Amino acid sequence: MSHSLSFTGERFLPECSGEIWYEHWHRYALARQLCRDCSVLDVACGEGYGAAMVADVARKVVGVDISVEAIQHAKNQYGQLSNLEFIIASCESLPFPDASFDFAISFETIEHIEKQKEFISELARVLRPDGMLVLSSPNKRIYSDAHDYHNEFHVRELYRNELEELLHEPFPYIFWLGQKLLFHSAIWPENQSCSSAEYWVSEGRKITLASQLSVEPMYYIAVCSRNVSALPDRYDKLSLFSDDAEMVYQDYVRQTRRVIQLDQLLKHRDSFLLLRTQQMEEREKLIAERDALLDLRTKQLNECSDEINRLNTLLELRNEQVARHESLNDALNQQNDALNQQNDALNQQNDALNQQLVYRASLTWWLKSPLRFIVHAIKGNS
Structure with missing residues (x-):
């Protein structure tokens, strides 16, 4: 410039x-x-x-x-x-x-x-x-x-x-x-001067x-x-x-062509927008279907979660019962051990009685018995 x-x-x-x-x-x-x-x-x-x-x-x-x-x-x-x-x-x-x-x-x-x-x-x-x-x-x-x-x-x-x-x-x-x-349409005498205008x-x-x-x-x-x-x-x-290059007219022609080109681009754009709108509608439909599936899946998951919670509750109850059973079993085991100990003691006593009975049944016991009576009697008199 x-x-x-x-x-x-x-x-x-x-x-x-x-x-x-x-x-x-x-x-x-x-x-x-x-x-x-x-x-x-x-x-x-x-x-x-x-x-x-x-x-x-x-x-x-x-x-x-x-x-x-x-x-x-x-x-x-x-x-x-x-x-x-x-x-x-x-x-x-x-x-x-x-x-x-x-x-x-x-x-x-x-x-x-x-x-x-x-x-x-x-x-x-x-x-x-x-x-x-x-x-x-x-x-x-x-x-x-x-x-x-x-x-x-x-x-x-x-x-x-x-x-x-x-x-x-x-x-x-x-x-x-x-x-x-x-903007005017001009009509003039070619190669002649203009004497007036209308x-x-x-x-x-x-x-x-x-x-x-x-x-x-x-x-x-x-x-x-x-x-x-x-x-x-x-x-x-x-x-x-005016000018010999008709600058404004040429600019007008360029702009007109540009407008035509833009119109074509707008038509292509409108077609593209229509296609894009259809794609968007299809996508929105797919999204709606996906959301429905997600809702159903969420409902199923919630139901599964409720069932799991119920099973966990039953499991906890079962564990409590098992714990009580184990506690009772331990008590029974302790009682059984005590009974076994008593039984062992009784067995020992029974063995001792059996030995005594066997001894008394033997000849030695009978041979010693009179002497025992005499000793007992003497101790009694004394």
């Missing part, structure tokens, strides 16, 4: 294309017709292309801009023109004496300024009493309101009555022009011949002066602007 300058969305550059290119160049083409052989001030000249265009027909042109970068670029780009000068300055405080210029240009500047009244007064100050100002401003009703659009670089946009009120005090005589990029308008199915354009301007162009004789005697022509 213009060597060292880049497009920010605020400052127009001649490398831009499309509607903005037509709008800006057409305005300077108009200014060229009005400022021939004049000393011209181009306020907020930006990149400098417009001041250079005007310099082709003007006696002297001074471009001012607050941007150091823009002015340095303009000097490098167009400094070879002897009647063209670029100065760094604020449009709210122009560094020129009173009545310095015949003609002043201010295109798409006023909407960027907060102190608009002071700005217009400053333009009037540097113009000669019969000087002329040509100024453009976006029509807020169409530019912003109708499209619900906000330009972040604009400080204050104006409706037509607001712009007229602002200009009327310093410049009591104003010639109004409208500008807008329009404007046909279609309203529904009714076609009528109109005396003027019926559309509302996107931009107002005000040609202002303090001297009514300084204004153009007659400006009743329709001014058209």
Whole structure:
């Protein structure tokens, strides 16, 4: 973009294309017709292309801009023109004496300024009493309101009555022009000059011949002066602007093709979305079936868990019974051991009795028995 300058969305550059290119160049083409052989001030000249265009027909042109970068670029780009000068300055405080210029240009500047009244007064100050100002401003009703659009670089946009009120005090005589990029079908005599123009308008199915354009301007162009004789005697022509490459039309064709391509993509997208929707529905159905199976499985698991809990309860009861049985068995075993011990003692006693009975039954016992009786008797007598 213009060597060292880049497009920010605020400052127009001649490398831009499309509607903005037509709008800006057409305005300077108009200014060229009005400022021939004049000393011209181009306020907020930006990149400098417009001041250079005007310099082709003007006696002297001074471009001012607050941007150091823009002015340095303009000097490098167009400094070879002897009647063209670029100065760094604020449009709210122009560094020129009173009545310095015949003609002043201010295109798409006023909407960027907060102190608009002071700005217009400053333009009037540097113009000669019969000087002329040509100024453009976006029509807020169409530019912003109708499209619900906000330009972040604009400080204050104006409706037509607001712009007229602002200009009327310093410049009591104003010639109004409208500008807008329009779509028309053109029919013209081939290889001949056009002696007149006609404007046909279609309203529904009714076609009528109109005396003027019926559309509302996107931009107002005000040609202002303090001297009514300084204004153009007659400006009743329709001014058209184009380029040999038909830039806007080519852009329109590209965009139309792009829209067709997007329509095709949208159709493919719709088909894909339909397929995707069907897949999603099928997936949701499978998910619902899975959830039902999970619910059933969960119910079965809960039932199994309840059965396991019941079996665990029975097992604990069985373990308690086994423990009681084991305890009883231990007690019985202890009793049995005691009985065995008693039985052993009885067996021992029985063995002793058996031995005694055997002894008494023997000859020895009987032989000793009389002696025992005699001894017992003697002990008794004693």
